[in-house]
Amino acid sequence: MFHFWQTRACVWLTVACAIVFARCAFAAENISPLGTAHDWDLLARYQKTMTREDFSRLLESVYCPNGAADAWIKTEAESARILESKGDDSFTLRFATSESARRPRGHLWMTRATLPPRKPSGPLSDLRIALDPGHLGGTWAQMEERWFKVGDAAPVQEGDMTLRVAQMLAPRLQQLGAKVSLVRDKLEPTTSKRPDDFEELAKAILKKGGITQPHEDFVGPADPEKEQSVHWNRDLLFYRNSEIRQRAEIVNEKLRPDLVICLHFNAEPWGDPANPTLVDKNHFHVLVNGCYLAPELEFDDERFEMLRRLLSRAYLEEVTIAEKLAESLANKTHLPAYEYTKDNALKVGTSGYVYARNLLATRLYQCPTVYLEPYVMNSREVFARVQAGDYEGTRNIDGKEQPSIFREYADAVVEGLLEYYKGRK
Ligand SMILES: [Zn+2]
Numbered sequence: 343m344f345h346f347w348q349t350r351a352c353v354w355l356t357v358a359c360a361i362v363f364a365r366c367a368f369a370a371e372n373i374s375p376l377g378t379a380h381d382w383d384l385l386a387r388y389q390k391t392m393t394r395e396d397f398s399r400l401l402e403s404v405y406c407p408n409g410a411a412d413a414w415i416k417t418e419a420e421s422a423r424i425l426e427s428k429g430d431d432s433f434t435l436r437f438a439t440s441e442s443a444r445r446p447r448g449h450l451w452m453t454r455a456t457l458p459p460r461k462p463s464g465p466l467s468d469l470r471i472a473l474d475p476g477h478l479g480g481t482w483a484q485m486e487e488r489w490f491k492v493g494d495a496a497p498v499q500e501g502d503m504t505l506r507v508a509q510m511l512a513p514r515l516q517q518l519g520a521k522v523s524l525v526r527d528k529l530e531p532t533t534s535k536r537p538d539d540f541e542e543l544a545k546a547i548l549k550k551g552g553i554t555q556p557h558e559d560f561v562g563p564a565d566p567e568k569e570q571s572v573h574w575n576r577d578l579l580f581y582r583n584s585e586i587r588q589r590a591e592i593v594n595e596k597l598r599p600d601l602v603i604c605l606h607f608n609a610e611p612w613g614d615p616a617n618p619t620l621v622d623k624n625h626f627h628v629l630v631n632g633c634y635l636a637p638e639l640e641f642d643d644e645r646f647e648m649l650r651r652l653l654s655r656a657y658l659e660e661v662t663i664a665e666k667l668a669e670s671l672a673n674k675t676h677l678p679a680y681e682y683t684k685d686n687a688l689k690v691g692t693s694g695y696v697y698a699r700n701l702l703a704t705r706l707y708q709c710p711t712v713y714l715e716p717y718v719m720n721s722r723e724v725f726a727r728v729q730a731g732d733y734e735g736t737r738n739i740d741g742k743e744q745p746s747i748f749r750e751y752a753d754a755v756v757e758g759l760l761e762y763y764k765g766r767k
Pocket residue numbers: 476477500606607608
């Protein structure tokens with residue numbers, strides 16, 4: 343049977359396809375690897391939720407410094423016109439005429455100001471925190487280049503260490519009333535994809551970059567030509583791109599927290615991982631999302647994601663939390679701030695430790711997100727502390743009485759959060 347409604351549906355489908363095709367034909371989409379072509383109409387919920395002053399301030403001093411978005415965003419008196427792609431399609435964002443005329447914008451996460459009053463369960467009651475232990479660790483640590491080994495000592499694997507901190511931190515935050523979840527809870531990827539799935543995409547990316555006859559394999563992490571090989575690119579698409587996109591899916595669709603804390607350990611270049619360079623330098627810094635570079639904003643999906651973050655006002659919450667965590671990390675570790683030497687990060691806040699930077703995780707997680715980078719894993723002192731493992735009290739390490747590095751890290755996070763949320767109602 344062939345019903346009239348089916349015919350009509352088919353006609354409409356044909357028309358819709360033609361429209362979509364026409365749009366694609368004229369407006370060349372430029373989507374980053376494994377990225378999503380977003381529906382710009384989703385930003386309509388932010389109409390009149392922000393004044394021109396707030397929008398310009400966030401755009402210029404946090405998200406797109408040095409005119410990085412000038413080719414894409416034209417700010418006028420009452421609205422901003424944002425190019426959706428290289429074609430003519432643009433999204434018009436209308437500003438609120440004044441702070442008091444701002445339309446409320448709905449998001450699922452709570453700020454310190456919107457959390458319900460503190461309950462007897464503790465100072466962090468009703469706060470939903472997701473802990474995101476960076477990297478994969480375990481058998482993946484060498485592939486993700488977060489592994490080094492000195493002589494007969496146990497290998498240092500960042501992904502194992504971040505999970506250890508997360509597992510120490512979770513019960514402590516729960517005791518303070520928070521609802522805590524781990525974005526990753528084992529030494530395994532959350533993505534179901536594997537490097538083999540990205541063989542063809544890796545070749546296509548290399549081809550786009552002008553490498554038409556790439557090497558299939560590379561010798562090791564120190565191989566200067568590794569970035570031109572199919573295997574290195576394929577692995578990177580798996581353990582970084584696909585993995586972080588899956589974590590974003592977990593954060594945004596399943597956990598829906600008020601705050602994500604990404605746990606990492608930093609490092610200085612260590613050269614050959616089997617014979618690594620140990621250094622004296624030790625430092626820390628804290629990241630929030632921002633500081634997009636002009637080439638990153640060329641991608642339609644990244645531009646959309648930048649605006650979604652800016653308009654969500656997550657920055658206002660996360661930068662204050664980042665400052666509190668930086669303060670408590672500074673008090674505990676006495677480490678100096680890491681100083682970026684390139685233009686891919688921008689100092690924000692007043693502590694000197696907090697930077698804005700466009701990382702995939704901080705861009706895709708749709709709630710306040712603070713990304714911690716304490717300790718240089720291949721500094722002599724940190725290496726010795728990692729080898730000492732976890733213990734109670736203090737031990738003499740590198741000539742100083744020191745607590746377990748994992749406890750010190752967890753303590754600093756707890757104290758920073760307590761300091762911030764004690765200001766709630
Ligand atoms: Zn890391």
